[in-house]
Amino acid sequence: MCPRSDVPMSSGRGLAGSAAAFELGPGAEHTNTGCSADVSATANVLAALQRGQKGAAMEKPGAIHPQFPPPLQAQFEAEGYARLGRLLSDAQLRAMRERLDALMLGEVTHEGMSFQLDLGGERGGGDDAPASAPTTVGLTRPSLSYRRVNDLELDPLFREWAERPLFGAITRHYYDQDVAIFRAFMMNKPQSAGTPLGWHQDVGEGWGIDTLPTLTTWLSLDEATTASGAMQIVRGSHRRGVLNAGHFADEATMAQFPPEATIDLEVQPGECVLLHNLLLHRSGVNRTGAPRRAISVAYIDARSQYLDGEPALAGPRPHGASEMVDGRFPVLFRARSARL
């Protein structure tokens, strides 16, 4: 059995821990490699989750919903991450890669979408990143060397990904409120390049919002290996609360964790990992001849607000945050109570 954490998952407004009694649909192939002793027990449940559901954010009454399997909940709560397995078919994977290329080359455009070029090599990363490219609304130039494409919720393909019923089940499990996107972006480590990203948590006072998001889905579009700049995580670090008032953790903070708590999160294309936003993570450069791309979606209690009012819309929003609509981040899932 994976250990269960006694540490509450709540990190902002009250998060309800009660599981919804969802039904399961028919199964499909999966590749979960998470908490090993529970994997076989969970296999059938996971298989049912991975049937390439079409987005159904505001589900109709009586719709069949997937479930967040208890063994994965236990692992997520104890270790701050859970492998959800392969959630994309080959065709879906190809479509996402092609759409990202089209966005980076300016063949598909969405008003307000922001981009950041990768400057390559060992430069950049961290608070004092001397060589980070500016984030711009619209392309700087057509290139497959963008480090980030933000505002992916503006693109129907990625919006549909963010709206998968599985993520509704998971997010409603922790947020007993309407659930919105805080941000949805691509992180790219272009071939033989990439910008090192220092140890950080995906929260922090610098974000300027009154809620700490707890849940992020991280979908790998390529094989992520140590050589290609796989994400590294410090297992269980989410249980220590907010460690960095800014964004990046300093050496003294990192020294508090034993080396064996750090693992390379090597994953296959199409594999998705659920991350707690308080989990310490970092990534390096890509030393292979193929890109290493991932789609990161942070889910937030839809009541969340900026502390000092919404930032001006003239430029890109800080941290790749989504644009609010009528004073709310884009709502994806209605609270259970609202659907009765």
Ligand SMILES: O=C(O)CCC(=O)C(=O)O
């Ligand atoms: O993909 C990566 O290397 C890091 C992504 C990340 O920091 C995030 O999704 O929050």
